[in-house]
Amino acid sequence: MNDDKNMPDIEMLFELADLFKVFGDSTRLRIMVMISDSEMAVNDIAESLRMEQSTISHQLRVLRQNKLVRVRREGKQMYYSLDDDHVKKIIEMGMDHILE
Amino acid sequence: MNDDKNMPDIEMLFELADLFKVFGDSTRLRIMVMISDSEMAVNDIAESLRMEQSTISHQLRVLRQNKLVRVRREGKQMYYSLDDDHVKKIIEMGMDHILE
DNA sequence: TGAACATGTGAATATCTGTTCATATGTTAG
DNA sequence: CTAACATATGAACAGATATTCACATGTTCA
Numbered sequence: 531m532n533d534d535k536n537m538p539d540i541e542m543l544f545e546l547a548d549l550f551k552v553f554g555d556s557t558r559l560r561i562m563v564m565i566s567d568s569e570m571a572v573n574d575i576a577e578s579l580r581m582e583q584s585t586i587s588h589q590l591r592v593l594r595q596n597k598l599v600r601v602r603r604e605g606k607q608m609y610y611s612l613d614d615d616h617v618k619k620i621i622e623m624g625m626d627h628i629l630e
Numbered sequence: 631m632n633d634d635k636n637m638p639d640i641e642m643l644f645e646l647a648d649l650f651k652v653f654g655d656s657t658r659l660r661i662m663v664m665i666s667d668s669e670m671a672v673n674d675i676a677e678s679l680r681m682e683q684s685t686i687s688h689q690l691r692v693l694r695q696n697k698l699v700r701v702r703r704e705g706k707q708m709y710y711s712l713d714d715d716h717v718k719k720i721i722e723m724g725m726d727h728i729l730e
Numbered sequence: 731t732g733a734a735c736a737t738g739t740g741a742a743t744a745t746c747t748g749t750t751c752a753t754a755t756g757t758t759a760g
Numbered sequence: 761c762t763a764a765c766a767t768a769t770g771a772a773c774a775g776a777t778a779t780t781c782a783c784a785t786g787t788t789c790a
Contacts, residue, residue, distance in 0.1 A: 547656040554651035606736045616727045627716045706766045
């Protein structure tokens with residue numbers, strides 16, 4: 531009765547799941563929130579979250595690969611910021627659901 | 631310089647990550663999309679997705695626990711539907727990001 | 731160039747998570 | 761009550777994933 535017609539391409543749903551997977555980790559989420567107002571360098575993020583620089587770097591890569599953050603080099607430091615207002619909105623939507 | 635003040639409670643970010651985690655699985659996402667227009671019984675969902683009834687049932691439990699779906703009993707069958715328009719909106723936001 | 735600093739990355743590991751199988755629970759019809 | 765059906769659930773297993781450690785890469789400055 532109800533098959534896969536009239537609904538988002540199945541491939542797209544896999545992509546979508548992958549996108550949400552990125553949001554589904556608290557470290558990445560904390561990073562995103564942290565850099566949502568102003569860009570930050572890797573070490574500063576690590577210190578703020580009291581986590582290994584390496585951990586942050588790994589997660590920033592994931593965020594980069596998913597085009598959720600922008601990077602800018604300034605001397606030795608890499609400054610990360612949110613790529614998009616979409617990202618903020620997705621997070622806000624999620625908040626709304628929790629706060630209902 | 632940048633500490634945890636002025637940003638969402640850290641506890642809330644963990645909750646939020648948990649919420650997105652739920653969206654971050656293609657099976658659950660497919661279920662949600664599938665029941666977004668009209669409620670469906672467990673077996674019908676399983677057949678549509680060509681997956682074990684057990685798998686669907688397990689995932690429906692996750693969706694229930696996160697208050698993303700509603701259930702209604704009719705005889706032997708349990709009819710599931712999306713709980714909220716929030717849910718749809720979160721999915722749409724994600725789509726937007728992918729389609730940009 | 732070389733030392734000091736900032737970031738990136740591969741390998742290893744421990745934990746988490748989705749699926750399956752087998753079975754339990756719950757409902758209806760006879 | 762019993763058989764047949766629909767759904768739920770626990771245990772087990774395989775695959776995915778986050779973190780750490782050790783080190784590589786890249787940049788600045790003296």
